[in-house]
Amino acid sequence: MRITGNIGGRGHIEVCWTLVLLYAVFVLFGIVNIYSATYSVDSPQWFDLGNYAGKQILYAGVGVIIITVVMLLDVNSYEKWAWILYVLAMILLMGLPIFGHEVKGNKAWYKLGFFSLQPSEIAKVATALALSAYLARYKVSMKKLSHLIIAVCIIALPMILTGIQDTGSGMVFLSFFIVLYMAGASGVYYAVGISVALTFITDVFIQHYQLSHWWVFALVGALGLVVCVYRLFKKKKIWGILCYVAIVLIMYSIIHFYVWNGVFKEYQRQRILTSLKLVEDNKGVGFNTYQSEIAIGSGGLWGKGFLDGSQTKGNFVPEQHTDFIFSTLGEEWGYVGTSLTVILFSVFLCMIVWLAFRQRTYFARYYALCVFSVFLFHFMINIAMTIGLMPVIGIPMPFFSYGGSSLWSFTVLLFILITLDAHRKDFLPEINIGARR
């Protein structure tokens, strides 16, 4: 499903209409759910700007204008302007603590008269572009430590700047590490990272049940020993494994003795404990997830029907039109609705992967992977927290959640990709499409 023609007066274009269609479906279905989540008998109009649904419709309308602009811009400009945009975004982020507008204790916004600007959303797009631009540079290789460090810095800077104001939004930048991996960064780093995360979770259990932390040392040590013996038996070197075990144990020690009590705030610790089902606190920290689970669970197979969700109507789930919009969907549209949404979103993600690998330029390919990573991260974290699989991390569900800034940034992110893809045949192939590196 694609049309060919001339848009913007440059050569041959081929828009991926499947992605556009999925985008439209998500946004419209999102509006339907926002309408239900914030429904009030007193003002049932869809197009009332006093309602959230009405505003979201307006935002979507503005989105169409943004799409038009994105698609009409010179397709080469994205790579060219990536750095300027990145620097601009970093300046905006740095200015937040001074000029930011405080909402619920977080200074994550600039208030410009009637209009609010969320720099972290701009930073998301800017970082995606800048990282892709860097990775696409000639001779840049993730096998090289110096290059890897620069790439990590490009990601870490906005992550830290955003994370200071809003941990959840900051964590989104972690998703770019998937791109680094795809670009060839060594799996060892990821193995260590995942191992540390696993030992961290183990540590939470161990602390909760008041067991000695030596259990973790014993466990990791024993595992390392088994692997070493195996490798010695096969007459292979073992120093790599020993280093690995040592790093994991050192990281673990830092976590155990410092991070858990030093870095995490009480509410974060509680969120982690409740999500691991170690603590039941359905009225406190666990309230959101508990209510969300009830709403989704009570939807059943077929759902309660549009506007018939008793949990939704009773406003039991906090932040239901924004981060917890999936619970409205779950209650009113049932398993049919949620599974269809999950499947469609997965198709959407796979489509992006497919698009990534048909790009002819590195920049476009890496950019596609960045887009994929950001959407995957949002999709995974958001749904996982609404169904009680992860601690509550306040990030929106792409296209579904209420909010102009996030809708626009996701739109820009996606449509730059669609534009790049549409023009892909304008570029000389940098990559041998058939080859695998």
Place this chain on the structure above:
Amino acid sequence: MRNKYFLITLVVIIAGVFLSRLFYLQVTEDEYKFLAASNTRRDYVIYPPRGYIYDRNDSLIVSNQPAYNLCATYSMLPIEKDSAGVRRVVVDTTALSALLEVDREALATSLKKFRQVILARRHSRHQPYAIISQISADDYPRIKERLYRFPGFSLEKTTMRRYHYASAANVLGFLSEVSPNARLDEDSEYKIGDILGATGVEKMYEKQLRGKLGHSYKQVDVRGSVTGDYMGGKYDTPSVAGKDISIGLDINLQMYGERLMTGKRGSIIAIEPSTGQILALVTAPTYDPSLLSGRERSKNYARLVNDPAQPMFDRGLIAEYSPGSPWKIVTGLAGLQTGAVSPSFSVYCGGGYRVGNHVMACKGGVGQTLDMRHGYQYSCNVYFATVYSRTIEQNRKPADGLRKWTSVANSLGFGKYLGTDLSTGRKGFIPTVEFYDRAYGKGRWKASTTISNAIGQGEITVTPMHLANLAATVANKGYYYRPHIIRSIEGEDIDTSFTRRVESGIEARHFDVVADGMANVFKAGTASAYALPDIQMCGKTGTVENFRKINGQRVKLPDHSMFVAFAPRENPVIAIAVVVENGVWGSRWAAPIASLMMESYIRGGYVTRPELEKRMLEGSLESTYRMYQESPKK
């Protein structure tokens, strides 16, 4: 560049996890649907009117009257920041207590308790909670008019008990509220602040009187505000009014008994022998039941509980006494039933029964040879001591004799709970072989050691209820029905244990002898002054020694005056036990009161002996009670 299938696998795994988790949440697990329902549904309880209580002649004794609860809704109370910046609920307790005419301290305590209940999440912040309950309808308009000055407070309609007679408080019992500290089961039908029977009939027949609560389900939002009927009222259930009950009490007889007992302490229990229904259960002193209803009830309750005369202590049910001479009925029956003596067994009374160096004096048939019938007539201690002695020692081994004697006493209901439907009671005590073995050593006691048992002194204790039941058993010649207060319940049968005879196992002919003796008591014996020409009464007087520790010293108090009787001799309709504490002789107070009670009941509410009645009504033992009162501690 790495493989794209890695990313696709990642997506598929995540989607798979989500799909299975969602399947579990939405399709497999039903719990969430239930939780969702309880989340959005608020159950409004509709309290049905409590059942009425009628007496045996269908006179209405207890009904309901409208009343109002002063309620506070936490979320609507005004909140201000104090100097330290802490948000506090502000209520002008001085003005409010003045409006309600209650003690400021009491109001402040109630409000504090309310706050604790709210903080402990035992009550919704958005629902009214009763602070002062049962404000009478008379006060309603006045309070309502001014209540707008106190935001968050409202008057909610409720009902309270209305007592048509200032009588039978101990029988009817009172209602109380479920305390905020009460431990309630998850599925308990009661919640904090609900009214329930605390004692008496109200407690024992709570289930029937309360009725079935109705439920009205409303849809609510997260703040607890009602947004409409839940499912259009599909699951609403109407309340079912409490059942009316009828009790065996004759309210006129009860009131007459209470009047006769004014100025005295003790009890009267009258039972209908043919059914076991309690006709009157008087304890003296008593109180007006309406004192424990309405907003003054806690103050009144405290006063009653602290009264040294103990009006809340039901002497008919939980006061334990030595039975005294009425116990000779049991001694005689035990002698006859065990075959130790025959009715014609005669003893010469020399004025005393010698046990070692001690002589048990007899004031009865001194200088005469008496058979059993005359033994009762004169209440001869010597005669019954001899009978007891023969009963215990007929098999040479006192233990065997005592065992038989104990079992006769038990078969007549002594030494155990009678299984009544009254909210309280006592077992009393009948000494056993094991008891004496412990006290004296095995085989080191005999009849003479325990001779006090013959005349109801010594270790035996009974309650007046036991004595009334004894009278009923004699009237029935060998069986009784468990004494009970209930007569009928609307649309329901009463407990079958009250309609089944309890056989004593003692032969009816032995009761004839006892009844003859008891008839003689009225003809020519200790109660002859209270006989009536047209109603043949049977009775037995008792004069019971008693002691009490006063200021650390054991003091012998004036004897208790006791009487056990039934009437008429043929087809008895009333069996009665009367105890007048420290009334000295059985014939001085208890016998005439019993006689008047029986006459009044049989004649349907009037008596033919105005002088006797007047003497009883006006007679007071207050000066005696005052004399033996514990002197106030310095």
